[in-house]
Amino acid sequence: MHSPLRIAVLECDTPLDNINRRYNGYGGVFRALLTASAKTLNQPEKLNPETGMEITAWDIVNDNKYPKLEDVDAVLLTGSRHNSFEDIPWINRLVEFTQQVLAQDRVRLLGICFGHQIVGRALGAKVGRSDQGWEIAVCDMDLTDKGKELFGRDKIRIQQMHRDIVFEYPPDVTPLGSSPRCAVQGMYSPRRFVTVQGHPEFTGDIVTEIIESRAKSGIFKEAQGKDALSRAHNEHDGVAIGAVFLKFLLED
Template sequence: MRPPLRIAVLECDTPLPNADSRYNGYGGVFTALLKSSVKTLDQPDRLDSETDLQISRWDIMNGTEYPKLEDVDAVLLSGSRYNSYEDVPWINRLVDFTQSVLAQDRVRLLGICFGHQIVARALGTKVGPSDQGWEISVCDVDLTAEGKELFGRDKLRIQQMHQDIVFECPPDVTLLGSSPCCAVQGMYSPRRFITVQGHPEFNEEIEDEIIKFLTKEGVFSEIQAQEALSRVGYEHDGVSIGATFLKFLTEE
């Protein structure tokens, strides 16, 4: 019997009420994505969605406990409403932990949106607000040659929800793609990490709830919100990106 793939999801935020009720935290959101991605792979000799994924959840925003690296095979850093560049205790601890993952060569790392930025910060690269403003809803990402090879397609469509960016790709790291609003849409280091600025784990319902909440809070204008909502149901490559993550985590 093969051992399970042990993935620690570091929950860097809590979903809004409807999504939280449905999925029980971002650990649940990513569990849904990864199980769907296993089915898309359709390689039962390699991974089974029910028996071969062992996903643990870590509320690192409200707690100080992190997984022991000897107990996991991969660490996934979730998105967050908070700023990856802030000098606050829980974010500083997360950066330190991420550096400890990057310093070894067995446990692999996935970074999503805020998590993508945390990986960049841990590597010493500048992160902060974009002068292009928000990138929201389903958007196109132009892939580099390496990005096309990794994801197996010429372009990505992915749900977005960010105004902060990674300003440049760190040295000795492969750039995966870019968009007009964001020059670094993904980063890759073989057998070490993959990151994406977008949200492969978001579906139409999750994104719709966030857009409407932030509009009510005055973050988005009505015009901005309506334009984003007109694209929120577009087909996107979230599950395919999840499958790429799983291939990366299981490759020798």
């Protein structure tokens, strides 16, 4: 792998104002996660947390510029309030770009929430609205045997913020886990991609802000918002999940 590790974060949304000011976009949110995860990895000879990553952010909603694949080692697709199943120009472009990444064998792919769904869609799986409704705040993700092997634990706790899902696993994709509200919580293909439906990058503060904003605007019902807020600051495995992503990107 190239040194430094060149990660292009495709920003599929803009955070709420306070979060945006604090982090400067979702690129900044992921920069914080991956830096913390590199420290947890504690392998400075392989990945120095300060100098070992070159993280660039690409606002693909408002600008149609994408990284050249020869200039990066990994592409990360962020979450989004937008619908992964919509037939609109910027989402169609993103699906096409994702298919280009999947068609080659050097640049690796990470998909988060909306990004997980886009990878599913790019591989021909159905994506859309779940009849189970919203999955919000810290929830358990039950792991498959491969998920246990990859994440090094029996289950993971991860922040959630979605009501859209990938309905089935695409062909030749290894399932990583499920939850009562979502059967396809993670997808894996060796040396190609890892995706999760949850948000390892979200902190309790970020999730609290999103829940409060969506409750105020009526997207979440009052009881739903209260329940989610009660779990927003629960302990979760986001940094450990980020460390698994980095190990995956560093693998020969």
